[in-house]
Amino acid sequence: MITNLDSFKNDIKSSIQAQSEVLRHLALKIHASPELGFKEKKAAEWLIDYLKQNGFAVERGIADLETAFRATYGTGKPVIALVGEYDALPEVGHACGHNLIGTASAGAAVASKQIIDNFGGQIQFIGTPAEELFGGKIVMVQNGVFNGLDAALMVHPESGVSTATTTALSCVTLYVEYFGKESHAASDPAEGINALDAMVIAYSSVASLRQHIRSSARVHGVITDGGKAANVVPGHSAGNFLVRATDLNYLEELKERVLNCFRAGAQATGAKLEYRWDSMAYHPLKNNMTLAELYTANVASLGLQIQIEDKSQSFGSTDMGNVSQVTPSLHGFIAIAPKDVFGHTKEFAAAAASEAGLQGMLNAAVALGMTVADLIVDKDKLPLVKAEFLNSP
Ligand SMILES: [Zn+2]
Structure with missing residues (x-):
């Protein structure tokens, strides 16, 4: 029928x-x-x-x-x-x-x-x-x-x-910058605040964090500015990172944990952290x-x-x-x-x-x-x- x-x-x-x-x-x-x-x-x-x-x-x-x-x-x-x-x-x-x-x-x-x-x-x-x-x-x-x-x-x-x-996955981009202080890397290193070190500490911290997050979540990123010359203590560094999770609650939790990695870089080096979460988040x-x-x-x-x-x-x-x-x-x-x-x-x-x-x-x-x-x-x-x-x- x-x-x-x-x-x-x-x-x-x-x-x-x-x-x-x-x-x-x-x-x-x-x-x-x-x-x-x-x-x-x-x-x-x-x-x-x-x-x-x-x-x-x-x-x-x-x-x-x-x-x-x-x-x-x-x-x-x-x-x-x-x-x-x-x-x-x-x-x-x-x-x-x-x-x-x-x-x-x-x-x-x-x-x-x-x-x-x-x-x-x-x-x-x-x-x-x-x-x-x-x-x-x-x-x-x-x-x-x-x-x-x-x-x-x-x-x-x-x-x-x-x-x-x-x-x-939900997905949001984090834009980060560190502001340190340039100085001569050989003659006046004690005067410098190393913005690249801050970024490297944060990057390694994110890599450590990654072992202890849900297997469905993802955090990955790139460093887009790591200084300009080897003989100058980098006064500026920048990067962007993606944080992804299967639900929005876990995304919020993970965002805070990722941000703590970047705070650690600032704390350790004295460089100032500035960051911005993209308003265009994928849900x-x-x-x-x-x-x-x-x-x-x-x-x-x-x-x-x-x-x-x-x-x-x-x-x-x-x-x-x-x-x-x-x-x-x-x-x-x-x-x-x-x-x-x-x-x-x-x-x-x-x-x-x-x-x-x-x-x-x-x-x-x-x-x-x-x-x-x-x-x-x-x-x-x-x-x-x-x-x-x-x-x-
Ligand atoms: Zn497609």
């Missing part, structure tokens, strides 16, 4: 099939013109053209970001957002496959129109620039772009196996298991392999984490390459324009559209998604 929901899911499939040539062309065009974060003018315009041609109303430059936009179809509640990325990396181009993310979400948004026509509510495509280099979604969350949504969905290309969840990804289960079932229904959980123990950070703290979110993955093809390499960039990449993008579009159908056609699902969001830390 074909239920109402099944028939809408079949319509999603037919709609993506009907658009498949346009979507392939769009993904390849974005791939062939890689643009860095906040400079994705062509990619944003191409996605906007496609969404406008399909009846979406577009607001450009949201959150004061030139290449961010929102395309809306329908009115009222519920509001389901499909999130699109389209930025590339320096040197290696679309080596994270964001050309496929923007296109899959746009295809899913257009395919979901028929659900809105039947049940009401809104589909939004939210174009989010600069995932790689700056974390555009962090600014967009701070500006309230993701408030008032019932769910935000996206799918990222992956190597190996498709998954519905991932561990993405951890709060996986919504209700959304993840729906996505998993939809991917599996296409005859593809998928695991609900990511067992790789390979942790990164994503600005979708910040979105997931304000609205129930899906950050699913679709496999487009064998597992030995790593992200951010030329090999992955080639996969993002390969037949497997394009097929993965089309499958992701179908699975996202089907998930929209689950959320709008089956009235029981969104309350579960929301309850889980409110009850999880």
Whole structure:
């Protein structure tokens, strides 16, 4: 027996099939013109053209970001957002496959129109620039772009196996400087205050600290100024360090412990410490298991392999984490390459324009559209998604 929901899911499939040539062309065009974060003018315009041609109303430059936009179809509640990325990396181009993310979400948004026509509510495509280099979604969350949504969905290309969840760490940058006193390193060393020594003490302290933190946490950094001449006691040193953790409470604890390492450098040498935590902190990804289960079932229904959980123990950070703290979110993955093809390499960039990449993008579009159908056609699902969001830390 074909239920109402099944028939809408079949319509999603037919709609993506009907658009498949346009979507392939769009993904390849974005791939062939890689643009860095906040400079994705062509990619944003191409996605906007496609969404406008399909009846979406577009607001450009949201959150004061030139290449961010929102395309809306329908009115009222519920509001389901499909999130699109389209930025590339320096040197290696679309080596994270964001050309496929923007296109899959746009295809899913257009395919979901028929659900809105039947049940009401809104589909939004939210174009989010600069995932790689700056974390555009962090600014967009701070500006309230993701408030008032019932769910935000996206799918990222992956190597190996498709998954519905991932561990993405919170991450914040610490900028540090020490101010000491220059003096002749041989004739007047007693007059100097060594800012490089302060930094080296701090660096070694961080290395010692690292043995005694949770295995999922990360602290790493570089020294960007260690003095200018070997015969001058360095009067200035600088560096920046990243602190990452799976939850925000532990991040706060770790930030204080890392800072103590830098205080130790100042204490030991007499150099003055100045520091600043970046306001653009990445938040951890709060996986919504209700959304993840729906996505998993939809991917599996296409005859593809998928695991609900990511067992790789390979942790990164994503600005979708910040979105997931304000609205129930899906950050699913679709496999487009064998597992030995790593992200951010030329090999992955080639996969993002390969037949497997394009097929993965089309499958992701179908699975996202089907998930929209689950959320709008089956009235029981969104309350579960929301309850889980409110009850999880
Ligand atoms: Zn990426």
